Amino acid sequence: MRLWQLQRMDDLAAPRRSSFGLSLLVALGWYATAVGAIVVGRSGVPAAPDRYCPGFFGCLTPLEQLALFAIVGAPLIAGLLAYTAAATALLARWIPSPILAGSLSALSGVLAVAMATAVWNAAA
Numbered sequence: 613m614r615l616w617q618l619q620r621m622d623d624l625a626a627p628r629r630s631s632f633g634l635s636l637l638v639a640l641g642w643y644a645t646a647v648g649a650i651v652v653g654r655s656g657v658p659a660a661p662d663r664y665c666p667g668f669f670g671c672l673t674p675l676e677q678l679a680l681f682a683i684v685g686a687p688l689i690a691g692l693l694a695y696t697a698a699a700t701a702l703l704a705r706w707i708p709s710p711i712l713a714g715s716l717s718a719l720s721g722v723l724a725v726a727m728a729t730a731v732w733n734a735a736a
Contacts, residue, residue, distance in 0.1 A: 638714025
């Protein structure tokens, strides 16, 4: 064996893991981007001046609708964040890139909410 082919035990590194905190920040960044896009999209919709409001929440402006959804959807958002934190903890162990681990955990959280919504609608 040649000298350059020998490796010392100090040179062998443990498998690289991504940082949990950075991965979670990436996932939260995806959620903030999605919420920001929804807010910008809904705030640009003008309200009709004289409209008939037969529904219970029919006369709310788009920003008032978002505020109502934030209040009613708070348990859903809390569950989504808890699921994302758990998924990030698992994915950060196996994926060395915090960007990829955070993106996959955010995607898995959105898919979990979509599946739970589909099950809820099928049961109703």
